Amino acid sequence: MKNAVGRDIPEELLVNGKEVYQGKNYLDGKYIQKAGPKTRRYEKPQESKIVDSLAQALRDCGAKSGMTFSFHHHLRDGDYVVNMVMKAAIEELGLEDLTIAATSLGSAHDPIADYIEQGKVVGIQTSGIRGRMGEVVSAGKLKTPAIIRSHGGRPRAIEAGEVHIDIAFVAAPTSDCVGNCRGIGGKSDCGSMGYAMTDAKFADHVVVVTDCLVDFPNYPASVEAIDVDAVVVVDSIGNPKKIASAAARISQNPRDLMMAEDVARVIASTPYFKEGFSFQTGVGGPSLAANLFLEKLMDERNIKMGWAIGGICGPMVELLKKGKVGKVIDVQDFDLDAVHSINQTPNHFEMSASQYANPANKGAFVNKLDFVVLAALEIDTDFNVNVLTGSDGVLRGAPGGHPDTAAGSKVCIIVTPLTRGRMATVCEHVVTVTTPGDCVDVLVTDYGIAVNPLRPDLIECLDKAGIKHVTIESLKEKAYSLVGRPDDLQWEDKVVAVLEARDGTILDVVRKIKPYKL
Amino acid sequence: MEIKKTAMAGTLESSDAQVTVEPGNGTVELELSSSVMNQYGRQIKETVLATLERLEVDNAKITVVDKGALDCTLAARIECAVFRSCDKADKDIPWGGMIR
Numbered sequence: 001m002k003n004a005v006g007r008d009i010p011e012e013l014l015v016n017g018k019e020v021y022q023g024k025n026y027l028d029g030k031y032i033q034k035a036g037p038k039t040r041r042y043e044k045p046q047e048s049k050i051v052d053s054l055a056q057a058l059r060d061c062g063a064k065s066g067m068t069f070s071f072h073h074h075l076r077d078g079d080y081v082v083n084m085v086m087k088a089a090i091e092e093l094g095l096e097d098l099t100i101a102a103t104s105l106g107s108a109h110d111p112i113a114d115y116i117e118q119g120k121v122v123g124i125q126t127s128g129i130r131g132r133m134g135e136v137v138s139a140g141k142l143k144t145p146a147i148i149r150s151h152g153g154r155p156r157a158i159e160a161g162e163v164h165i166d167i168a169f170v171a172a173p174t175s176d177c178v179g180n181c182r183g184i185g186g187k188s189d190c191g192s193m194g195y196a197m198t199d200a201k202f203a204d205h206v207v208v209v210t211d212c213l214v215d216f217p218n219y220p221a222s223v224e225a226i227d228v229d230a231v232v233v234v235d236s237i238g239n240p241k242k243i244a245s246a247a248a249r250i251s252q253n254p255r256d257l258m259m260a261e262d263v264a265r266v267i268a269s270t271p272y273f274k275e276g277f278s279f280q281t282g283v284g285g286p287s288l289a290a291n292l293f294l295e296k297l298m299d300e301r302n303i304k305m306g307w308a309i310g311g312i313c314g315p316m317v318e319l320l321k322k323g324k325v326g327k328v329i330d331v332q333d334f335d336l337d338a339v340h341s342i343n344q345t346p347n348h349f350e351m352s353a354s355q356y357a358n359p360a361n362k363g364a365f366v367n368k369l370d371f372v373v374l375a376a377l378e379i380d381t382d383f384n385v386n387v388l389t390g391s392d393g394v395l396r397g398a399p400g401g402h403p404d405t406a407a408g409s410k411v412c413i414i415v416t417p418l419t420r421g422r423m424a425t426v427c428e429h430v431v432t433v434t435t436p437g438d439c440v441d442v443l444v445t446d447y448g449i450a451v452n453p454l455r456p457d458l459i460e461c462l463d464k465a466g467i468k469h470v471t472i473e474s475l476k477e478k479a480y481s482l483v484g485r486p487d488d489l490q491w492e493d494k495v496v497a498v499l500e501a502r503d504g505t506i507l508d509v510v511r512k513i514k515p516y517k518l
Numbered sequence: 519m520e521i522k523k524t525a526m527a528g529t530l531e532s533s534d535a536q537v538t539v540e541p542g543n544g545t546v547e548l549e550l551s552s553s554v555m556n557q558y559g560r561q562i563k564e565t566v567l568a569t570l571e572r573l574e575v576d577n578a579k580i581t582v583v584d585k586g587a588l589d590c591t592l593a594a595r596i597e598c599a600v601f602r603s604c605d606k607a608d609k610d611i612p613w614g615g616m617i618r
Contacts, residue, residue: 392556421533421586422554483588486557516556518563 005384005433007508013498014506021505024407024438032360035161037204040229048177049231054088054209057230058167061205063089066097067166070199073104073128074171074183074190074332078242081171081209083111084234090120099123101163103154103195103353104398107131108242116142125163127151128398129388129497137496138394140512146395146497148388148434148510151331152357152364152404153502155198159360162504168203170196170223171237175210179228180221183350184339186212188238191333191342192312193222197352200227211237220343222350248313248335250292251285255446259286259415262444262467263373264293268301269465270458272370272410276306276326280366280405283313283334284375286415286444291315298324309356309365310401312338312348320345329365331356331401357404359502366401366408374402376416378423378430381472383437383452385414386430388499391423393489393513395497399434403502406439411458414440418447424479424486426472431489432499433508447478490514521578525603528587528595535587537595539603542577546570552584565589569596573616593618 001009003020014020051057069089071082082102089095098120100112104127113132115121122143129137129146137146149157157163172181173189183193188211200206200223208223208231217225251257263286267273279294281287292315298304305325308316312330314337319325327347333339341348357366366372377397378386385406388397406412416425426445441458443450450472451459462469490513497510521541528536532553552562562584569592570578578600584592597617601607611617 391554422558422588423586484558484561486554487560489556513556516559518550518555518559 003506005382005436005507007433009506009509010495013495013509019505021436021501021507024436026505027503032160034159035164035202037202039204046178049179049228050177051230051232054085054232055092057207057232058089058093060230061167061207063093063095063167065095068099068101068123068164070165070168070203071100071102072171072193072196072199073102073106074193074195075188075238075243077106077108078239079108079171080236080238081169082109084209085169086112086115086121090115096120097122099125101125101165103151104128104400105130105133109133119143125149127154127400129395130397134395138510138513140494140496142496145495148399148497148499150357150399150403150502151195151353151401152359152366153500153504155352155354155358156360156502156504158198158202160504165199165203167205167207168199170200170206170208172208172210172223173237174212174214174218175208175231176214176216176218176225177231178216178225179206179208179223179231180216180218180225181208181210181223182218183222184342185214186210188236188240188243189339190243191339192330192350194331194351194356195353196223198354205229207232209234209237211235244333244339245335247337248283248288248315250315251289253285255417256285256289259444259446260289261293262449263290263413263415264297265465265467266413266442266444266449266462267294267371267411268297269461269467270411271461275303277370278306278368279308279371280310280369281373282375283311287373287375288313288315290373290415291319295319295324309369314338317341317345317348320348357401359404359407364408366405369405369409371411371413372405372409373413373415374406376414376425378425378427379414379416379440379443380427380430381476383440383443383472384430384433385435385440386432388434389432389510391431393431393491393510395510403435403439406435407502411442412440413442413444415444418445418475418479419483422483424476424483426475426479427486428476432510434499436501436507443472443475445475448475450475490516519573519575519600519604521575521600521603522605523603525599527598527602530583530585532585533587533591535582535584535592535595537599538581539599540579542579544577546576547579549581550584554584554586561589562592565592566596569593573597573600575600
């Protein structure tokens with residue numbers, strides 16, 4: 001069945017009430033019955049929950065074949081915990097038919113590809129999927145299609161019981177002996193632990209894995225001891241060099257800066273750019289550089305930003321310290337400046353993934369967002385964005401908070417160069433729709449700006465401000481005139497991944513790519 | 519033109535291509551790998567063969583390792599490799615003639 005973004009969704013996926021994507025806010029006002037976990041009582045006082053090994057923790061939590069284990073990705077590409085846990089479960093306990101439900105996965109998790117090929121891991125639910133895991137899943141080697149969700153879609157699915165987590169593993173930079181966790185004070189600091197919070201509340205069992213045990217009570221805790229069954233102390237939970245970069249630097253690339261300046265000009269042309277406005281930006285070159293130009297325009301107009309959310313890095317912390325933004329609310333940290341600021345700098349707070357972006361709660365932060373600036377691998381002439389699959393059709397990205405912030409914000413700006421090497425970023429049809437075009441408002445490229453015709457109000461704003469803009473079709477034609485018109489990818493029928501819209505409907509599927517023959 | 523010896527042009531940088539030509543076995547034999555194979559493999563092959571035809575090369579083994587080069591870049595790298603293989607890359611290059 002065709003959905004609202006024109007993608008053909010196989011009927012066999014439309015079971016148990018699953019529907020195809022119908023457009024934004026389709027499920028507004030509907031009621032959901034939240035699922036509750038089945039948890040163990042620890043009535044008798046315990047001095048400590050520390051157990052000797054991951055294997056022991058798994059046994060204590062009743063780990064068996066067929067279970068779903070959850071993980072969070074604050075340690076990013078430095079994470080050791082996913083591999084460590086899966087190794088203990090599969091190689092020490094001999095478990096199989098396991099499902100990994102992670103907030104995101106990256107090339108740090110290449111070893112999991114072997115477990116997929118061996119048929120030990122049969123399900124993957126994640127936002128990001130990259131590296132070898134992306135390749136083996138794209139090759140159709142995972143027993144069930146991977147389920148890809150946004151950062152807001154995941155807590156929604158957990159609360160609705162669509163994902164039941166048997167054991168949640170919390171990678172904790174610091175923990176006390178009963179499992180109060182924080183993202184700071186250890187040797188593998190990650191700052192915010194926002195993505196782990198919903199998991200810890202909705203999992204039957206919670207195991208904390210830490211490499212820095214601290215005195216009780218480790219407070220204020222990101223994950224609380226009241227939800228934790230066991231604490232395992234290991235040598236290292238991750239490679240600090242890959243967890244947070246020294247400092248996210250603002251691009252010096254003149255093309256990035258030119259696009260960033262255009263982004264700031266577009267923002268300043270709208271009525272939402274006023275005292276107390278709210279803002280989120282990605283950490284890509286031109287997105288991050290937009291901060292710089294925005295600050296100038298804020299100074300010129302003598303206004304301050306009310307609050308900023310997101311994955312946070314140094315330049316935003318800098319604005320907070322300068323008093324140019326009122327509050328920063330943070331679900332993940334990308335560099336050490338942000339890691340060392342959260343809960344330390346006044347008005348720099350932590351939030352859960354649900355508070356950040358869940359479309360089924362009573363109002364996530366994204367719903368109050370004025371502006372979001374995002375990147376894209378591809379954007380098509382219907383403004384649909386792909387941030388998941390490469391031009392060869394292989395899984396190598398992550399929707400992350402992209403669809404959530406795009407849907408919630410008043411103005412969603414995509415900033416991307418028109419071409420990357422020989423790849424046309426602006427194209428006729430994106431490989432995979434990860435953010436539907438009805439949520440995307442403005443496209444800024446190095447060859448021009450295009451406004452979604454669904455937003456005549458913004459077209460008027462740009463015209464009034466004298467900002468030139470063109471149709472997205474003309475940008476696509478410009479791109480094709482430079483790099484040539486790409487051939488369509490050739491797919492087999494087999495679905496290797498299902499892309500859920502943030503509301504739980506099906507936005508797109510990724511099929512197995514046919515081997516290319518010249 | 520006759521390919522007299524093995525010659526190379528280009529790099530493995532992004533947006534470039536590395537082209538190697540060698541004396542052939544009576545035909546044109548193409549070995550192609552590309553970072554954008556699925557979308558542009560067919561067009562790259564067409565460009566390579568058309569460029570060789572323009573240079574009147576009909577007996578060569580040509581290896582193209584493409585990193586997302588545009589057609590103009592591909593053609594330039596092939597022209598250079600072919601001229602190098604004939605020791606004609608140093609002077610009197612027919613700009614605007616065979617080289618376009």
